Amino acid sequence: MTTPYAIAIAGASGRMGRMLIEAVLGAEDCTLSAALDRPDSPALGQDAAAFLGRTSGVTIGADVETALRASRFLIDFTRPQGTLVHLQACVRHGVAMVIGTTGFDDAQKAAIEAAAQHIPIVLAPNMSVGVNVTLKLLELAAQALRDGYDIEIVEAHHRHKVDAPSGTALKMGEVIAAAQGRRLQDCAVYERVGHTGERPAGAIGFATVRGGDVVGDHTVMFLGSGERIEITHKSSSRATYAQGSLRAVRFLATRRAGLYDMFDVLGLR
Numbered sequence: 001m002t003t004p005y006a007i008a009i010a011g012a013s014g015r016m017g018r019m020l021i022e023a024v025l026g027a028e029d030c031t032l033s034a035a036l037d038r039p040d041s042p043a044l045g046q047d048a049a050a051f052l053g054r055t056s057g058v059t060i061g062a063d064v065e066t067a068l069r070a071s072r073f074l075i076d077f078t079r080p081q082g083t084l085v086h087l088q089a090c091v092r093h094g095v096a097m098v099i100g101t102t103g104f105d106d107a108q109k110a111a112i113e114a115a116a117q118h119i120p121i122v123l124a125p126n127m128s129v130g131v132n133v134t135l136k137l138l139e140l141a142a143q144a145l146r147d148g149y150d151i152e153i154v155e156a157h158h159r160h161k162v163d164a165p166s167g168t169a170l171k172m173g174e175v176i177a178a179a180q181g182r183r184l185q186d187c188a189v190y191e192r193v194g195h196t197g198e199r200p201a202g203a204i205g206f207a208t209v210r211g212g213d214v215v216g217d218h219t220v221m222f223l224g225s226g227e228r229i230e231i232t233h234k235s236s237s238r239a240t241y242a243q244g245s246l247r248a249v250r251f252l253a254t255r256r257a258g259l260y261d262m263f264d265v266l267g268l269r
């Protein structure tokens with residue numbers, strides 16, 4: 001019998017943390033080795049599966065060093081500041097990381113790249129198979145609709161989301177720009193208000209909707225003269241992100257240090 005993947009979950013009482021704990025407990029090849037939350041979290045001291053009405057034997061704690069000593073992988077869906085702290089600890093302990101957190105700035109992305117020289121890391125703003133297949137469809141559409149089509153990306157998420165545009169929307173913009181031989185930072189338009197003037201040719205526009213319990217919707221519009229193409233992905237459950245994260249863990253188990261994404265995990269590159 002092979003040793004199960006020993007996985008620590010950061011942000012254990014968050015929306016994704018709970019989904020991940022349920023997924024790990026339900027996977028025959030995985031064990032929950034630790035569950036982390038912030039030092040001031042009311043969840044500290046509780047069993048990590050209490051929210052399921054179950055007992056896992058793992059208590060939610062705030063001591064990252066102790067958590068990582070028992071773990072081979074850390075799955076992190078928290079906030080950029082938290083992820084960066086966990087990242088340095090993972091390097092110290094030689095623990096592989098799956099990072100789902102979004103909203104990193106350039107310096108934080110560079111820190112993740114540097115850490116990936118020492119440990120294997122999967123970093124992706126969206127772990128679902130469907131979204132990553134959608135990204136491939138966007139590559140094709142962006143190449144074929146290079147001339148004469150205006151591109152707009154609209155995303156909608158629940159009222160608790162703190163970053164905008166979503167990491168997925170930004171990734172869609174990057175994929176589209178790259179497929180057209182451009183850089184997103186040279187053509188992105190994130191805000192329109194007041195007298196905006198006409199739409200600049202070649203812009204990639206973003207619009208954000210926040211409200212209710214929307215899990216995550218993304219639509220990319222290619223708006224031409226006489227027609228428009230819309231490519232939409234809608235998430236109806238966070239379980240897809242959790243299952244994608246476990247696929248990333250299994251992938252990392254076979255890899256040396258390096259920075260990977262879900263295209264690598266799913267063989268879509």
Ligand SMILES: NC(=O)C1=CN([C@@H]2O[C@H](COP(=O)(O)OP(=O)(O)OC[C@H]3O[C@@H](n4cnc5c(N)ncnc54)[C@H](OP(=O)(O)O)[C@@H]3O)[C@@H](O)[C@H]2O)C=CC1
Pocket residue numbers: 010011012013014015016017037038040041077078079081082083099100101102103124125126127128167241
């Ligand atoms: N890649 C993907 O497929 C997906 C990515 N995401 C991303 O994952 C992240 C988390 O989303 P979600 O679960 O909805 O968020 P939640 O706010 O529900 O959960 C975040 C968790 O992280 C904890 N946390 C916050 N700040 C820190 C910190 N500085 N150090 C350690 N822990 C911290 C929170 O603790 P506390 O409550 O005490 O603040 C909470 O337990 C977001 O960036 C989101 O965009 C979400 C879904 C899918």
Ligand SMILES: O=C(O)C1=N[C@H](C(=O)O)C[C@H](O)C1
Pocket residue numbers: 102125126157161165166167168169215216217
């Ligand atoms: O915060 C969320 O909920 C989500 N965040 C990710 C993002 O920013 O793209 C992925 C998904 O859309 C859900």
